[in-house]
Amino acid sequence: LGDAQEEATGNQTLFVTGSTGFVGVYLISSLLQNDANVLIYAFVRAETEEKGLLRLQDSFEKYGLTLDSSRIKVICGDLSKDKLGLSSKDYDLICNQVDVIYHNGAHVNFLYTYDQLKKENVEATGEIIRIATTGKRKKINFVSSLVVYGNWTGATPDEDSEITREYDVKSAYSRTKHDAEYLIAQAIRSELPEHRVIPKPDGVIMITTSG
Numbered sequence: 001l002g003d004a005q006e007e008a009t010g011n012q013t014l015f016v017t018g019s020t021g022f023v024g025v026y027l028i029s030s031l032l033q034n035d036a037n038v039l040i041y042a043f044v045r046a047e048t049e050e051k052g053l054l055r056l057q058d059s060f061e062k063y064g065l066t067l068d069s070s071r072i073k074v075i076c077g078d079l080s081k082d083k084l085g086l087s088s089k090d091y092d093l094i095c096n097q098v099d100v101i102y103h104n105g106a107h108v109n110f111l112y113t114y115d116q117l118k119k120e121n122v123e124a125t126g127e128i129i130r131i132a133t134t135g136k137r138k139k140i141n142f143v144s145s146l147v148v149y150g151n152w153t154g155a156t157p158d159e160d161s162e163i164t165r166e167y168d169v170k171s172a173y174s175r176t177k178h179d180a181e182y183l184i185a186q187a188i189r190s191e192l193p194e195h196r197v198i199p200k201p202d203g204v205i206m207i208t209t210s211g
Contacts, residue, residue, distance in 0.1 A: 017105030079124040095135035114172040121176035
């Protein structure tokens with residue numbers, strides 16, 4: 001996450017999905033440590049902002065981290081819903097105030113069917129792209145996984161490995177992550193021309209785009 005963190009500096013406002021998961025809490029913690037002036041809108045599935053903050057705090061405590069809630073604003077929503085389940089006020093806020101998006105959210109389940117995962121893993125990514133190109137243009141940091149390359153042979157895929165529409169991935173979850181990354185790749189060619197792929201040693205990949 002180092003390179004992406006370096007770019008998220010300078011009094012920027014960030015929007016982070018997947019905030020309460022393992023990667024999400026460490027990502028938020030690192031971003032807060034990296035820049036004393038950054039403000040993070042943490043996307044959490046909750047009924048109210050108060051419940052969302054409690055859920056986020058519980059996640060930080062679970063992994064032995066301390067949450068600086070003074071620089072966090074919880075944004076309630078749901079990846080499975082239209083416009084990410086955001087209220088009209090929050091949708092406008094994200095579109096017009098955010099500088100950088102970290103799209104880390106996904107439903108990880110290797111038993112679900114493709115249709116059960118499509119809304120949260122594929123269609124939500126399409127919504128993230130729309131948000132990135134609405135109002136203030138935003139950079140997207142997209143957290144993906146090496147599973148999108150299927151049964152590759154030879155060297156491990158890196159930032160130069162192209163994602164294509166054809167794939168050899170077995171699980172429905174892997175297919176949804178592949179298709180989400182393909183949407184990002186297509187957006188890079190048209191609406192989000194600058195990008196960088198940051199491979200993670202644990203099998204997670206972050207793709208960075210500039211809008």
